[in-house]
Amino acid sequence: MAYEYKELGLSNTREMFKKANLEGYAVPAFNFNNMEQMLAIVEACAEMGSPVILQCSMGAVKYMGKEITPLLAKGAVDRARAMGSDIPIALHLDHGPTLDSVKECIEIGFSSVMIDASHHSFDENIKLSKEVVEYAHKFDVTVEAELGVLAGIEDEVSSEHHLFTEPSEVIEFVSKTGVDSLAIAIGTSHGAHKFKPGEDPKLRLDILKEIEKKLPQFPIVLHGSSEVPAYYADMIREYGGELSGAIGIPASELRGGAKSGVAKINVDTDGRLAFTAGVRKILATKPKEFDPRKYLAAGMEEMKSYYKTKIVDVFGSESAYKKSNK
Ligand code: G3H
Ligand code: 13P
Ligand code: ZN
Numbered sequence: 060m061a062y063e064y065k066e067l068g069l070s071n072t073r074e075m076f077k078k079a080n081l082e083g084y085a086v087p088a089f090n091f092n093n094m095e096q097m098l099a100i101v102e103a104c105a106e107m108g109s110p111v112i113l114q115c116s117m118g119a120v121k122y123m124g125k126e127i128t129p130l131l132a133k134g135a136v137d138r139a140r141a142m143g144s145d146i147p148i149a150l151h152l153d154h155g156p157t158l159d160s161v162k163e164c165i166e167i168g169f170s171s172v173m174i175d176a177s178h179h180s181f182d183e184n185i186k187l188s189k190e191v192v193e194y195a196h197k198f199d200v201t202v203e204a205e206l207g208v209l210a211g212i213e214d215e216v217s218s219e220h221h222l223f224t225e226p227s228e229v230i231e232f233v234s235k236t237g238v239d240s241l242a243i244a245i246g247t248s249h250g251a252h253k254f255k256p257g258e259d260p261k262l263r264l265d266i267l268k269e270i271e272k273k274l275p276q277f278p279i280v281l282h283g284s285s286e287v288p289a290y291y292a293d294m295i296r297e298y299g300g301e302l303s304g305a306i307g308i309p310a311s312e313l314r315g316g317a318k319s320g321v322a323k324i325n326v327d328t329d330g331r332l333a334f335t336a337g338v339r340k341i342l343a344t345k346p347k348e349f350d351p352r353k354y355l356a357a358g359m360e361e362m363k364s365y366y367k368t369k370i371v372d373v374f375g376s377e378s379a380y381k382k383s384n385k
Contacts, residue, residue, distance in 0.1 A: 207244030
C-alpha cells in the first residue's frame, strides 16, 4: 500500500530544523524497530513537548515490513494527538544506501530520507546526493546527506576509522547537492563501543565550529551520539547479559552543539540498552512471567523514562511544542 506522508499526519524536517536552529535546541532522531520502541519514543516526546524524528534503517523497514512501518508512524501521530500534544513527527529513512531505497521509502510514506554516500568519493557523493534531492523534493520530502565517515558499523556500510569532515568542502557540497541537512563526522561513531577504555571521550568541536561558520543557520546532523549510560551496562550485566568496555559520548560534549548549529542528533543504541535492561531485569526477577505484555512494557517504560531525561540533558528540546495533558 502506498501513502503520501501528509495523509499519515507526518511532517518533513524543514520547519522543525528552522525552529530548532533559531531557538537553540536539537531535534531528537530516535530509531525504532517495533511498536514498543515507537510508543516509548512518542510518549516521551509528547509528554516533554519535544518534536521528534522517528527513524528506521532499511533493516528496520525489512523487519517490520513495508505494510506495517508507515502505519506505526501514523499510530505515533495519533497517539501524540490523543495525549493532547501538537508535536511535529517525521518518519525518516536512516542511512539510505541507494536511490532505489529512497524511492521505496517515499512510496510508502516517509517524510524525510538520508542518502548515505559518505563512503564514496567526494564527486560520487555529490552526484548521488543530488539525484536523491531532485527526486525527493518533487514529493516535498527533505533530504539529509553525509560528508566524512564515522568509525563503526553502519547499516550496509562499515568503516574501521574516522574520516573527519573537511570544513573546506561543506559549502561546495551543500550548494551543489541542494540537501536540506548535513551529517558530519567529528568523532562520534555507531554502537556501544565508541572509545577504548582509557581514551578521552572528546569530540572535535573545533571542526563543528568551523563548519558552523561556513554554513550559518544550516541544519547540521550528528550520528552515533548515544551516551551509553554505565547504569544500563551495569544493569544488563547484573541480570545476565554480556557487555564490556562500552563507552559513549558524554552529554556535555553534545549539549554545546545542540545549542548552536546541530539541529538533529541520532540515538539508537541508548534506547536498545535501556529497553534490554528493563526486559532482562523483569525476566530475571520474575522467572514465572511469560506474558510478553509484562516484560515488553518493562523495556518500554525504561526506554521512555530515559529518553525524557535525555530530551532535557542533551537535546534541550523540551517545551518547544505543546506538552501532553494526559
Ligand atoms: O546507524 C544505524 C542505526 O543504529 C540502525 O541500526 O541497521 O541495526 O537497524 P540497524
Ligand atoms: P548510536 O549507535 O550512537 O545510537 O547512533 C545511532 C545512529 O547514528 C543512527 O543513525
Ligand atoms: Zn547513523
